[in-house]
Amino acid sequence: MPSPSPYPVVVGVTGTSAGLAAVRLAAREAVSRGRELRIVHAFTWSHPRLDQHYDRARRDATQIVDAAVATAQRSTPGVRVTGQLVDGLPDQVLLRLGRSAEMLVLGDDDLATLPWLPTGSVLVQTVARAWCPVLVARGGRPHAGPVLAAVDGSESALLALRQAALEGARRHVPVLVAHVAEQPGTEEEGREILSRAVAAVPELTDYTTRLFTGAPGPTLVRASSRARLTVLGPRGSHQAGLLGSVARTVLRRAASPTLFAHGRPVPGPRHAPESASDPVGAWDGGAQLVR
Incomplete structure (x- = not known):
């Protein structure tokens, strides 16, 4: 397997529609910057050897990554993209990867529908603590304008x-x-x-x-x-x-x-x-x- 390119655009996915919107935006950003797109899904399981559902859950997580890679390739021809299942807590995984990333991209996960902003969420933790810029996607393609x-x-x-x-x-x-x-x-x-x-x-x-x-x-x-x-x-x-x-x-x-x-x-x-x-x-x- 080839080594990951330095300073990729990194996008985190969870299988949601907001995550796929983030993938499409991240793919365009990666191409415009001449960077590789790296799609990651953080996988956490407490005791894999003691849980009969572990293998199924890991297969499902792998399918989330594969679907996101396919979405990036369909939406932005020519994008250089890799997908990876990374073991660890999502916010910790993203913050670690952000140390060597051009940018982190995440979906908004319908924050506007919540009565308050959950400070413990992966999105809030990443936006607040990342070492590189964090881009939050909003639905479809961006508007025209400045x-x-x-x-x-x-x-x-x-x-x-x-x-x-x-x-x-x-x-x-x-x-x-x-x-x-x-x-x-x-x-x-x-x-x-x-x-x-x-x-x-x-x-x-x-x-x-x-x-x-x-x-x-x-x-x-x-x-x-x-x-x-x-x-x-x-x-x-x-x-x-x-x-x-x-x-x-x-x-x-x-x-x-x-x-x-x-x-x-x-x-x-x-x-x-x-x-x-x-x-x-x-x-x-x-x-x-x-x-």
Whole structure:
């Protein structure tokens, strides 16, 4: 068996429709990056030698991987794909594989239908703790539109903006850099946050900035309905815990595929041209747009 290629796109599957949507998205991402797609299913069994159902369960798990590989090949001709059954707890398997992956991709598993976000879920643990970017798939093919990058002045948000710049360039679409001012009277501070953010990411060339007012999480969720991809950090400047409040809301309810940024620090600042801001009324996301 050939050795796995370095830095593959890794997608975790469980046999659900959400998992197969993630496979299709991951296959497109792998081809666009020139990477191998690695499909994994984590298999856990407490006492295999003492359980008569172990062999059947392992065969079923293998069939989940095989079906996912076939889905990737059908949906994206030319994708280089391997499938693997990996023994271990799902979150631990994904976090370990993420250390040498270009990206982890997971399905959303209908989070929006749940009354709360289960912090112990594999998806939440992976989004919060991975070493590489984590892309969460949302149903069918992504919408047309720009890459939406949410910034709040934190280092995590700047890392997300750098990732958004790369994703916009790869997709040949502009980046919409958005900040949501939650309290009235903080608009000027919001404009400064936008200015500092774009100045800190020299890779960002094709972009507009947008300042919204409202509740940050719901506002970004509405804006995501017209985005090809939404990119943000897993937590803000002053938020502890696994995920920040905005990230939790966007993870549950975003309408577009959502990329949670992890990785290296952002490079130093540069001067931001004043002409970068170009408000477009169609992007008000249902919230008030501050011009």
